[in-house]
Amino acid sequence: MKYRNPAELGFDVAALDEAWVSLVRGAEAGAFGGAVALVARHGQVALHRATGWAVREPAEERSPMGTDAIFDLASLTKVTATLPSVLTLVADGRIDLDQPVGELVPEFGVAGDKREVTIARLLAHTAGLLAWRAFYLDGTGIDRYLAAIATGQPERPPGREVVYSDPNFILLGEVVRRVSGEPVAGYAARTVFTPLGMVDTGYLPPRALWARIAATERGNPFEAAKEGDRAGRFPHWRSGLIRGEVHDGNAWYGLGGVAGHAGLFGTAIDLARYGQCWLNGGALDGVRLLPEAIVAAATREQPPERSERGLGWRLAPRGEEIDPDDSGRGLGPRAFGHTGFTGTSLWIDPDKDLVLVLLTNRVHPEVRDDYLPIRSAFTAAVAGAAS
Numbered sequence: 186m187k188y189r190n191p192a193e194l195g196f197d198v199a200a201l202d203e204a205w206v207s208l209v210r211g212a213e214a215g216a217f218g219g220a221v222a223l224v225a226r227h228g229q230v231a232l233h234r235a236t237g238w239a240v241r242e243p244a245e246e247r248s249p250m251g252t253d254a255i256f257d258l259a260s261l262t263k264v265t266a267t268l269p270s271v272l273t274l275v276a277d278g279r280i281d282l283d284q285p286v287g288e289l290v291p292e293f294g295v296a297g298d299k300r301e302v303t304i305a306r307l308l309a310h311t312a313g314l315l316a317w318r319a320f321y322l323d324g325t326g327i328d329r330y331l332a333a334i335a336t337g338q339p340e341r342p343p344g345r346e347v348v349y350s351d352p353n354f355i356l357l358g359e360v361v362r363r364v365s366g367e368p369v370a371g372y373a374a375r376t377v378f379t380p381l382g383m384v385d386t387g388y389l390p391p392r393a394l395w396a397r398i399a400a401t402e403r404g405n406p407f408e409a410a411k412e413g414d415r416a417g418r419f420p421h422w423r424s425g426l427i428r429g430e431v432h433d434g435n436a437w438y439g440l441g442g443v444a445g446h447a448g449l450f451g452t453a454i455d456l457a458r459y460g461q462c463w464l465n466g467g468a469l470d471g472v473r474l475l476p477e478a479i480v481a482a483a484t485r486e487q488p489p490e491r492s493e494r495g496l497g498w499r500l501a502p503r504g505e506e507i508d509p510d511d512s513g514r515g516l517g518p519r520a521f522g523h524t525g526f527t528g529t530s531l532w533i534d535p536d537k538d539l540v541l542v543l544l545t546n547r548v549h550p551e552v553r554d555d556y557l558p559i560r561s562a563f564t565a566a567v568a569g570a571a572s
Contacts, residue, residue, distance in 0.1 A: 463484070
């Protein structure tokens, strides 16, 4: 993607600069260690800048953030690795969106409400499964995880409501492996990242790249606190600065760093290329990733009404009362995107022909929520600057 003067792309340059300054101030205030932002319009880059620190603490390891910094993308894994992997299998006729997941992963089963737990509902977070559990406290490996997820019936009737769920995408990662014969890491690399020229995106980054990786938390105290006394009996907690290893506990402790819900690392420019592919209807630089019809279906609201969920993607907030901290605030009615716990986000706005990537390490050196209004204001300001 080539850089072009923002004014030539229809931006109010002063407003775009002010949006960027808000991120600089946020890093200076310690809301996040550092940030990389990339704004593209009409397929060209209007802004690509870095601020703050890839490593803020400890002081002896402090290093500045660069525009080529590699981030733990957290739940952007769901839409950048697992979603396109599943959809390419759908496009190839190897699975069906309305297929019960128990037909593909027999351990899950198809009895009772489980028959209504379909691929589409897993993608849309309407399958009725639990939101989260530290599965690794009870055992490791995908077989133990599947047994835990499959225990009993769904917590809610499938198709009735949205409950954002990591186990949904752990299951979908296993669907990719069962159907393709490859772990999601290998399948996504071969069918998505390499064809789209996403050269720095992948799981389990080699140590040679660690110097470019933005640090996350010191150990996993935030996650441990969610489990209370049970966490005290787990002997494998990390205590040092996490850099080059996935921050998410279920992905790291239980699944070796490769999972359908988390584990992916990547850069702003790679995510911008990926976002542009979706904005183009599933193609980039002559490479067709997905059929246009599947892209349209994935970015359309799924049942139930007002779910604000596509397949994998979140849809832009609508209505008169919008959460001021919503990461998609200010974007057009057809916009779609996703966020990641470590402080990452990707939004795509077809009406403004806009791709917006914001990567922060807001969990470094500890988890903080004061980046939420900064992220929301940045998105809204960029959208407002695009006339």
